[in-house]
Amino acid sequence: MKKFSWRGLSIIVFICVTAFYLAPLAIPNLPEWWAKNKLKLGLDLKGGMQILLEVDTSALSAADARGAVDQNIKIIRERIDQFGVAEPSIQKLGENRIMVQLPGVSDFHAAENLIKQTAMLEFKVVAKRDEGKRVLDLIDSNINANLQFFPALAELDKLDKEIMAEDDSLAQPSSGVFSSLIRPGELDYEVQYDSVRLIQDLLADSLFQQMIPAGWQLALERADTSNPRADRIIHVLSSAVELSGADLAKAKVEYGSSTSTDPRIANKPYISIEMKREGARKFERVTADNVGKRLAIVLDNVVYSAPNIQERIAGGRAQITGRFTSQEANELAIVLNTGNLIAPITPASTSIIGATLGADSIKSGTMAGIIGLAIVMLFMLFYYKVGGLITDFALIFNVGFVLAMLTAFGGTLTLPGIAGMILTIGMAVDANVLVFERIREELDTGKTPRSAVDAGYKRATVTVWDANITTLIAAFVLYQFGTGPIRGFAITLTIGIIGSMFCALVFVRSIFDTFVVTGTKKTLSI
Amino acid sequence: MRLLKNTNIPFVGMRKGAYLISILLILAAIIGLFVRGLNWSIDFTSGVAAKVDLQALSADVAPVEIDELRNALKTHGFPEAEIQRVGEFGSGTFMIKIKSANAEDAVSSDTKTQIIDIISESFPDHLAGRDINRDVIEEIYEVGPKVGGELRTNALLAVAISLILMIIYIWFRFELIFGLMAIVALAHDVLIIVGVFALSGKEITIQIIAALLTIVGYSINDTIVIFDRIREDLKIRRKEPLDQVINYSLNETLSRTVVTSGTTFFTTLSLYLFGGQVLNDFALAMCLGVIVGTYSSIFLASNLVIDLTKATHKEKQAAQHLSKRK
Numbered sequence: 115m116k117k118f119s120w121r122g123l124s125i126i127v128f129i130c131v132t133a134f135y136l137a138p139l140a141i142p143n144l145p146e147w148w149a150k151n152k153l154k155l156g157l158d159l160k161g162g163m164q165i166l167l168e169v170d171t172s173a174l175s176a177a178d179a180r181g182a183v184d185q186n187i188k189i190i191r192e193r194i195d196q197f198g199v200a201e202p203s204i205q206k207l208g209e210n211r212i213m214v215q216l217p218g219v220s221d222f223h224a225a226e227n228l229i230k231q232t233a234m235l236e237f238k239v240v241a242k243r244d245e246g247k248r249v250l251d252l253i254d255s256n257i258n259a260n261l262q263f264f265p266a267l268a269e270l271d272k273l274d275k276e277i278m279a280e281d282d283s284l285a286q287p288s289s290g291v292f293s294s295l296i297r298p299g300e301l302d303y304e305v306q307y308d309s310v311r312l313i314q315d316l317l318a319d320s321l322f323q324q325m326i327p328a329g330w331q332l333a334l335e336r337a338d339t340s341n342p343r344a345d346r347i348i349h350v351l352s353s354a355v356e357l358s359g360a361d362l363a364k365a366k367v368e369y370g371s372s373t374s375t376d377p378r379i380a381n382k383p384y385i386s387i388e389m390k391r392e393g394a395r396k397f398e399r400v401t402a403d404n405v406g407k408r409l410a411i412v413l414d415n416v417v418y419s420a421p422n423i424q425e426r427i428a429g430g431r432a433q434i435t436g437r438f439t440s441q442e443a444n445e446l447a448i449v450l451n452t453g454n455l456i457a458p459i460t461p462a463s464t465s466i467i468g469a470t471l472g473a474d475s476i477k478s479g480t481m482a483g484i485i486g487l488a489i490v491m492l493f494m495l496f497y498y499k500v501g502g503l504i505t506d507f508a509l510i511f512n513v514g515f516v517l518a519m520l521t522a523f524g525g526t527l528t529l530p531g532i533a534g535m536i537l538t539i540g541m542a543v544d545a546n547v548l549v550f551e552r553i554r555e556e557l558d559t560g561k562t563p564r565s566a567v568d569a570g571y572k573r574a575t576v577t578v579w580d581a582n583i584t585t586l587i588a589a590f591v592l593y594q595f596g597t598g599p600i601r602g603f604a605i606t607l608t609i610g611i612i613g614s615m616f617c618a619l620v621f622v623r624s625i626f627d628t629f630v631v632t633g634t635k636k637t638l639s640i
Numbered sequence: 641m642r643l644l645k646n647t648n649i650p651f652v653g654m655r656k657g658a659y660l661i662s663i664l665l666i667l668a669a670i671i672g673l674f675v676r677g678l679n680w681s682i683d684f685t686s687g688v689a690a691k692v693d694l695q696a697l698s699a700d701v702a703p704v705e706i707d708e709l710r711n712a713l714k715t716h717g718f719p720e721a722e723i724q725r726v727g728e729f730g731s732g733t734f735m736i737k738i739k740s741a742n743a744e745d746a747v748s749s750d751t752k753t754q755i756i757d758i759i760s761e762s763f764p765d766h767l768a769g770r771d772i773n774r775d776v777i778e779e780i781y782e783v784g785p786k787v788g789g790e791l792r793t794n795a796l797l798a799v800a801i802s803l804i805l806m807i808i809y810i811w812f813r814f815e816l817i818f819g820l821m822a823i824v825a826l827a828h829d830v831l832i833i834v835g836v837f838a839l840s841g842k843e844i845t846i847q848i849i850a851a852l853l854t855i856v857g858y859s860i861n862d863t864i865v866i867f868d869r870i871r872e873d874l875k876i877r878r879k880e881p882l883d884q885v886i887n888y889s890l891n892e893t894l895s896r897t898v899v900t901s902g903t904t905f906f907t908t909l910s911l912y913l914f915g916g917q918v919l920n921d922f923a924l925a926m927c928l929g930v931i932v933g934t935y936s937s938i939f940l941a942s943n944l945v946i947d948l949t950k951a952t953h954k955e956k957q958a959a960q961h962l963s964k965r966k
Contacts, residue, residue, distance in 0.1 A: 158918075166787060220773040222780070223753055463783040464752065471691070471778045471918075478916030482923075485914055486907035493903060497641050530847055533919055536911050537854060537926065540904030541861075547903075548865065551896040554642075577868040580813055581861040587805045588857030592850060595798035600850050607854065 121624055128616065132511065135518035153521045154201070156528030156602060159476050161469030162217035163225055168462040169210040182456040183210050190214060190229055192452040197228055197445075211462065222466045224441065230459055233413055233449040235359035237400065237432075238351040240408035240420050241330065246303065246350035249330045254290030256325040263321055266312060267291050302347045305334070310346050317415075329353055333410070335417040336436045349417050351410055356400040361393025365434075365450035367443045376435070383443035385434040387450070394430025402426035413446075479532035486536050487513070490543060498550050500639035504625045505546045508617035512542050515613040516606055528602035538610025544581070545618030549574040550640055563631045563638035571623055578619065582611050644895045651938060652887040652946060658939035662828055669835020676838050681845040682781060684795070686788035687739035688751045691778040692759060695732030696766040703732055704766055712762035718755070726917070732766070733778065740785060752782050795849040799830070802853060806860055814867055817948055818941075822863045825941040829859050829932045833925055842921055851925035858904065859933030862897060863941045869893050870942060883946045890938060901934040 138144055138152040157164055169186055171179035187204055190212065194202045203215040219225050241249060261268045271291040295309045305313050316322045317332060326332065335347035365387045370379030389397055400409065401423050410420040411434050418436035438446070491509060494502035516535055520527060553570030561569065586608060593604035631638065682689050694704045706723055713721040718738055726733040736755060760772055770776055783791075803823055810819035830852055837844055869889040877885050908930055912923035 168784075168786070220771075220777075222773065222777075461782070461784070462787045464780070465782070466752075466777060466780040468774070468778040475916055475918055478914060479919070482911045482913070482915035482919075486910040489906045489910065490903045493906075497643075497899065499641075529918055530850060530922070533847075533911060533915070533922060534854075536907050536915075537904070540907035541858065541900070543903050544861070544900040547896050547899045551893075551899070555892070573872070577865055580868055581864045584806050584809060584860040584864055585857035587809060588802045588853050588860075591798050591802040591805065592853050595794045595801075600846055603850050607857075 121620055124616075125621055125624060128515070128621070129511070131522070132514045132518040135521040136514055138521075139517075151521055153517055154524075154526040155472075155476075156526040156531065157215055157217055157465075157472075158467050158529045159472045159479075159527065160217050161220070161467050161472040162215065163219045163222050163466045164216070164464065165214045165226065165229065165461050166207070166463045167212040167214065167229070167459045169212065170458045170460065171210055174457060179210070179457070183212070185456045186459060187212055189452050189455055193228055193448050196448045196451070197225070199225075212459070218469070220468070222464070224445065226461065226464070228445050228448065230455075230461070231445065231449050232454050232458075233359065233446065234415070234454065235362065235450060236355045236412045237357040237397075238331075238353070238355060238410045238412055239400070239404050240410050241350040241352060242407060247298075249327055249350050250293050250296060250303070251290075252327045253325050254293045257292045258290055260325070261291075264316070264319075266315070270294075296348060299347070302335075302349065304345045305348050306345050307343045310334070313346075313348065333412060333415055333417045335420070338437055340437065347417075349410055349420060351412070351417075356409070357389070357393055357396050359450065359454065361389050361396060362450060363388045363390045363393070363430075365447045367440070367447045370435075379433070379435055382435070383438050383440045384436075385438075385443055385447050385450070387432050387434060389430030389432070391430075394428070397430050397432070398426060398428045475529050476532075479529060479536075483532060483536045483539070487539050490539055494543060494546075498546075498640055500630060501546075501550050501553075501626075504622050504630075505543060505550075505618075507625075508546070508622050509539065509542055511621065512610065512613045512617050513539065515617075516609045519609045519613070520606065523605070525605050526602060527606075530600060530603035531606045534603040534606035535610060538607060538614065541585075542610060542614035542617070545574075545578045545614055546622060548577055548581075549618060549622075553638070553640055557638060557640075566638065567626055567631050571619070575619060578615060582615055585611055642895070644898060647891045647894055649891060649894070650887065651890045652883045652943060655939065655943035655947070658935075658943065662936070662940060665832050665835070666828060669831050669838070672835045672838035676841060678834070678838055679841055679843045680792065681843040682737065682739055682783050682788070683846045684788050684792040684844070685739050686783045686785040687737065688755065688780065688782045689738075690736045690752060690755055690780045691726060691733065692736065692776050693733045693778055694759070694763055694766045694776070697769050698765075701765045701768075704734070704763060706734070708762075709734055709736070709759075712758055713755070716754070716758045718758075752780050791846065795846070798849070798853060799856070802856060803827075806856075810860075810864070810867070814871060818867055818945055821944040821948060822860060822867070822941050824944055825863060825936040826856050826859055828940060829855055829929065829936050832932050833928050836928060837925070842924075845921070847919075847922045848925055851922050851929065854926065855929030855933055858929065859937060862901070862934060862937035865896065866890060866893050866937060866942055882949060886942045886946055890942060894938075897934060897938060901930055905930045 134148075135151055135153075138149045167190075169183050171182055174182055183206060187206060191202075191204050194204065194214070194216065199216045199219055201217055203213075205213045207213050214229060216225055240246075257264060257267060261271060274291060274294070295313060296303045296305055298304075313334065317334070329352065331351050331353040333349050333351055335349060337346060338344050365385050367383050368386050369383050370376070370381060372381045374380040404423050405425060406423065408420045408422050410417045411432070412418070413434070418434050434446075487509070491506045494505050494509075496502070498505065513535065516538065517527075519525075520531070525531075549570055552574040553566050556566035556569045557563070589604045589607040589611065593601055593608070694709075696703070706725055710721065710723050713719075713723070713736070720738060722737040722739075724735045724737075725731060726735050738751065738755070756772060756777065759776070760767055767776060803826065806826075807816075807819040807823050810822055833852060833855065834844075836842075837848065842848075866889060869892055870886055873885050873889045873892075874882075877888070905927065908923055908926040911919060912927055915923050
């Protein structure tokens with residue numbers, strides 16, 4: 115039995131750690147706690163979606179802004195969990211950025227919408243027909259008095275007057291220019307498809323908002339996605355918020371039975387909501403006070419439905435119907451359940467990588483790695499004989515070590531990471547080459563193998579350190595300034611350098627000392 | 641087996657010729673930079689890059705021509721789109737790039753959706769029976785103007801900081817003049833590679849920046865091994881003039897330089913040949929970097945040290961100083 119040495123121990127630890135982290139890649143059916151330490155593939159290899167979100171905290175105070183980003187992260191995480199993505203990663207980057215990685219997600223549009231969607235849910239009472247008429251008339255007269263501020267409407271007014279002017283007996287159109295855009299239907303006011311855009315622009319215009327009498331507001335009803343050119347209903351609502359999203363306990367997607375008489379529900383998904391205790395009381399009061407009127411369910415200023423209140427409703431349950439597809443209903447329910455983002459977010463950059471491209475990249479990356487490794491190993495074997503053979507073993511350990519350490523630190527293998535590893539293969543032999551060349555020189559001066567190996571290692575070690583520290587500096591800077599895949603590259607490069615130094619100065623050296631230059635051997639195969 | 645044994649190549653004597661070659665290469669690179677400029681990828685400028693596979697399932701559908709795709713995008717409001725066919729002739733895969741020229745007309749986060757909509761409207765036959773998200777879109781990158789600008793600043797900063805840190809390290813381990821000349825050699829390497837990218841019009845992506853930094857690390861590695869040997873030889877050969885000692889050191893380390901450059905070169909070459917499309921430019925930059933880096937380590941860094949110490953009459957001083965250090 116050999117006596118204890120630190121070098122021997124470190125090699126045993128090195129091999130055990132490497133084997134521990136690589137085992138899950140090779141052996142199936144390992145116990146759960148072991149198998150979960152498996153090397154993760156980056157998005158560029160697995161396919162998926164990555165979004166960098168920027169949180170706009172300009173409207174918040176400094177203290178609120180910090181909380182807002184964290185709160186947003188929490189909400190986004192909940193939404194993604196409910197959306198059902200395996201192993202999502204949601205990280206805070208810097209002060210006000212959030213990096214979301216969704217492996218395996220191909221429907222980027224739905225995912226992006228889900229993340230940034232807001233849902234301001236409000237219940238508002240709809241004006242009765244005569245009240246609505248009065249509000250519209252008031253808006254009309256306000257606008258007529260301020261027509262110069264609404265160029266689009268002024269244009270229409272001019273056209274109207276030209277048409278009227280053809281008959282001298284008619285000096286003025288019978289109604290104002292604004293109400294000419296809105297036609298009273300059987301039950302509701304309607305906007306023709308051609309005028310929808312104009313109405314939307316007006317509703318978004320803060321000047322127009324001032325034309326609306328206090329206490330009232332206008333809101334379009336949701337477009338019918340199956341019939342996009344249909345006319346849109348516009349509601350006159352009392353602007354008081356009777357109930358809001360804060361009163362909501364939970365939202366759930368349900369499907370209407372095919373026998374239902376309500377065409378909005380029959381055979382279609384809808385969202386059933388349940389209110390909190392206080393919310394249910396408020397709902398009871400609102401319905402009791404407004405029997406005979408209609409209650410609009412408004413989401414992000416769009417009316418989803420406006421059912422008639424037939425009686426006082428207790429228990430705090432309601433439905434949001436609105437010609438949803440099941441995917442829309444699903445996303446909306448998630449957003450309602452997770453609450454609203456505290457501060458608005460915008461995607462600053464997005465990348466989407468298809469699964470096929472990722473698979474191709476793994477294939478060609480591995481191919482290049484194996485070929486590169488084979489060339490280097492063959493060369494070392496021919497050039498340095500036994501020394502080369504030992505180096506080749508060390509090289510394979512080194513590749514294993516890089517993969518194992520990546521796993522240990524929870525890193526992911528990216529395509530640039532594979533490139534970094536292939537590069538490390540080329541550079542990993544450098545420390546050995548330095549040492550071997552030095553040993554050869556020492557042998558040339560007539561030293562015995564034993565003292566040549568000692569002198570060679572001694573002299574080359576300083577050089578190995580100097581040369582590798584500079585490369586480590588480059589890798590370190592890359593890590594600091596890089597993002598995503600580049601960090602992966604920097605990490606692999608760093609681990610590779612450390613591993614190759616260990617392999618050359620400890621691992622190969624030990625084998626040399628133990629097996630190659632034993633006793634009084636006269637020659638050295640190097 | 642030994643490739644090079646006891647060589648005595650007059651590297652120091654050849655330095656004038658090497659300087660000339662380097663100056664010519666640098667001039668070419670600078671002209672390339674000024675005349676053609678750098679083709680920054682959307683990582684840095686912001687914009688959208690989308691790779692789509694429009695190969696129809698049915699063999700009856702004629703493959704999409706590049707002009708059809710260009711026209712479709714043009715008529716729908718993207719006249720500035722750059723379109724390239726990816727892979728062999730007649731393949732149905734295209735790369736579409738829309739760069740925002742400046743921050744004002746920056747692409748919005750809806751641009752990618754618009755492009756996908758245009759494609760699905762314009763080529764229904766080619767997409768029949770295929771899921772647009774899963775089968776058609778190979779990759780999409782969308783970079784907003786703010787992130788793009790930041791990345792460019794960060795990339796340049798990364799190169800600058802790593803150079804400064806290296807000067808400091810070499811100064812600490814050797815002499816300031818060695819550090820400075822090593823950096824001159826590095827700048828030479830980086831400039832030439834960047835020049836090749838400018839002249840060939842290849843894109844500067846984030847990965848190319850990573851390649852440049854790796855080249856920096858690799859080339860300095862080579863240079864330091866030689867410097868290390870010079871330091872050691874100066875101690876042994878105290879009586880001999882600096883240029884002669886340096887020539888010894890260059891020859892003594894030549895075998896190692898060639899072997900390591902060789903192994904690294906072959907691995908990057910296999911990356912270039914077999915590593916697939918995505919890594920192609922990265923591998924090209926690395927291959928060139930290994931060649932230029934090895935050349936500058938042998939012919940430039942140490943020779944520049946000789947000429948500069950001669951010019952400043954500090955030859956003796958530097959040699960004495962160095963030989964005292966460990």
